[in-house]
Amino acid sequence: MIETKPDISLSKYAEQLRNGIVIAFPTETVYGLGADAWNADAVARIFELKGRPPDNPLIVHVNSAEMAGTLAVEISDDAKRLMECFWPGPLAIILPKRPEVLDIVTAGLPTVAIRMPDHPIPLRLIEEAGRPIAAPSANTSGRPSPTRAEHVRQDFGLDVPIIEGGSCQYGLESTVLDLSERPYTVLRPGHVTQSDIEEALLQPVRMTDMPGTSGTGAGPREATSPPRSPGMKYTHYAPDARVRWMRHDELPVPLQPAKNTLYLLHQVRNGNGPSNPACKIIRYDGIYEEMARDLYDRFRMADLQGFEEVAIEPFSTYPESAEALLNRIRKAIGD
Numbered sequence: 001m002i003e004t005k006p007d008i009s010l011s012k013y014a015e016q017l018r019n020g021i022v023i024a025f026p027t028e029t030v031y032g033l034g035a036d037a038w039n040a041d042a043v044a045r046i047f048e049l050k051g052r053p054p055d056n057p058l059i060v061h062v063n064s065a066e067m068a069g070t071l072a073v074e075i076s077d078d079a080k081r082l083m084e085c086f087w088p089g090p091l092a093i094i095l096p097k098r099p100e101v102l103d104i105v106t107a108g109l110p111t112v113a114i115r116m117p118d119h120p121i122p123l124r125l126i127e128e129a130g131r132p133i134a135a136p137s138a139n140t141s142g143r144p145s146p147t148r149a150e151h152v153r154q155d156f157g158l159d160v161p162i163i164e165g166g167s168c169q170y171g172l173e174s175t176v177l178d179l180s181e182r183p184y185t186v187l188r189p190g191h192v193t194q195s196d197i198e199e200a201l202l203q204p205v206r207m208t209d210m211p212g213t214s215g216t217g218a219g220p221r222e223a224t225s226p227p228r229s230p231g232m233k234y235t236h237y238a239p240d241a242r243v244r245w246m247r248h249d250e251l252p253v254p255l256q257p258a259k260n261t262l263y264l265l266h267q268v269r270n271g272n273g274p275s276n277p278a279c280k281i282i283r284y285d286g287i288y289e290e291m292a293r294d295l296y297d298r299f300r301m302a303d304l305q306g307f308e309e310v311a312i313e314p315f316s317t318y319p320e321s322a323e324a325l326l327n328r329i330r331k332a333i334g335d
């Protein structure tokens, strides 16, 4: 049910949403699996389709700061400032929720995560449906997030209507920022960085301690502490293939080393022996944005093509904007 016509009318999908149907749509980060945020049965269907644990809350998508005001008890000055700076865009903001916001959306938490996506399709969809859309990433639980309509179809077949929107601009999920408590905390790193937020708010913001976040530069990290964001405790973003770090000198084929170069290797193991040289090498040469955009597609490709291992060369110096990429790789490794 993928629509490919360039000037599709969204009215049909808006109508479906109003009728409680769950639909998949593109955003600038990843594809979302959305339902009318005010319809408990429709939201329940999202959990059912994904096989999502009920204690993992959803992000509610809006098309204006005013609509955010229908979900949050109060839009604080700091929240307003962030909306001005980063909305529409890949920043989900957690605020104390109004009592009307459904418990199933927030998994019973007293807070709600809200985001205004920077993509014409969901913005028009919300406008036409006249209501906010609760939407997690449109993958079955545990699978890498979908960055192309095809990925959604891999996980859901014809069970959900999919609005085709090509490849997602960023390819990794939004930054999740908890403004409900001080100090403010980044619960999930994304394209909007900790420094971006600190510069906007003129105050320090902390990065939550969780597997796959922050740390010590290169690939593998040392300490792990309990997660604070419900979603982060689950295995996420991982293909069936094993994902691991592999230094340049361990590469199964000779390659010219280059500073700040990334290799993504799909490596096939033969029976009992060590790795054979049947690997597929994808070089990113330090262009982290491209690797971020491709990562989940590469993971899914590895599985589809039967590769058993995805090896990624650790990167030792990287810009803060690559923190989200490093986080997702570490999550996939289970580091």
Ligand code: TXA
Binding pocket: 027, 029, 030, 031, 032, 033, 056, 057, 058, 059, 090, 092, 094, 106, 109, 111, 112, 113, 115, 117, 135, 136, 137, 138, 172, 173, 174, 175, 176, 187, 188, 228, 229, 230, 231, 232
């Ligand atoms: O980029 C994105 O954010 C995409 C697109 C579709 O917008 N959505 C997405 O949703 O990644 P999902 O459900 O895959 O991830 C939402 C994350 C989860 O880790 C969840 O636990 C956390 O946000 N979250 C949602 N509401 C929360 C709340 N009230 N308190 C703490 N964490 C919350």
Ligand code: MG
Binding pocket: 136, 137, 145
């Ligand atoms: Mg997700």
